Amino acid sequence: MIRDLWLVGIGTGSPGHVTLGGMQALRDAAVVLLPRKGEDKEELLALRRAILDASGTQAEIRVFDYPERDPDLPYAARVEAWHDEIGRRWCAALEPAPEGPVALLVWGDPSLYDSTIRIAGRLEPRPALRVIPGITAIQALTAAHAIPLNEVNGAVRITTGRRLRDEGWPEGEETLVVMLDGNCSFRALDPEGLRIWWGAYLGSPAQLLCAGPLAEVGAEIAARRAEARARHGWIMDTYLLRRDGSGA
Structure with a gap:
């Protein structure tokens, strides 16, 4: 169960694109979830780790494997199933449940062409959601x-x-x-x-x-x-x- 979920906008992967509020949220989080998107995208994981290093956070880092969309499904159904699976993988990565807030680093800004807020709304029970905006693309x-x-x-x-x-x-x-x-x-x-x-x-x-x-x-x-x-x-x-x- 995720009690408090913080979505931290990280801009386009530069530590300079994370606001002071975002850096503080990373320092205050108990756990940070990091997506791993395949061996050919290890650089994306490294960029997120660089931001965490720059923040000075002492949070526990839990990595989860990001699912891929099913190309055989129609577009809307494909996205729906993909979002469901991402939510499930968040929950699996958070066993055992952390005592404090969980932070997710969101590329760009969580409000603009990003579905992290929508995925968080699928979780039951719903966590208390906090959004820290970042620099948009x-x-x-x-x-x-x-x-x-x-x-x-x-x-x-x-x-x-x-x-x-x-x-x-x-x-x-x-x-x-x-x-x-x-x-x-x-x-x-x-x-x-x-x-x-x-x-x-x-x-x-x-x-x-x-x-x-x-x-x-x-x-x-x-x-x-x-x-x-x-x-x-x-x-x-x-x-x-x-x-x-x-x-x-």
Whole structure:
């Protein structure tokens, strides 16, 4: 049973992206759960351990193997079953039950395109939930390129690669932020009049950036992304698209 569950946003894996409140939460936790996502992603585990080292926590570290999604299920059912299994593995890793709070390091921010809060809601009995926000991938992206997120008085649509592929450019929008895109879905758009700002491994020594008119840099981004993923075994990236191309 998990009595108190703390979700600590860790940005894009840099200790500098964890707030002072997040670092204090890691020091105050009794147990920290760390996901292990396969041998080809040991670097992700190492990044989380580096953050724990930087925090100075004395918490007990319990590692659990992260499940994979079942590719044979429809998308919604696949995600539902995956979330159920993650919750079960949390509980299994927490036997025997700890006396104090349990902390989970959440990539980016727990509130933005992350399901950790939803998974925590499946637990019975439900733990007392505390969320410590972190730097989002969007903040890291705009800071790395030194651009504002929005135009003056402009709206911003945050979406996914899947929706961009299936639905195209949303009518009436001038700025899109696209997350969770493993297929470079911008290649399905008419590039005329579009500008892109792309970033991977944001805030880390391995950071990659590319920006410019989509027609000119789209192929370069796709090639650099594929090469980086093959080299590291994983990639975390996101991008901003702006229709008018002004970037300011």
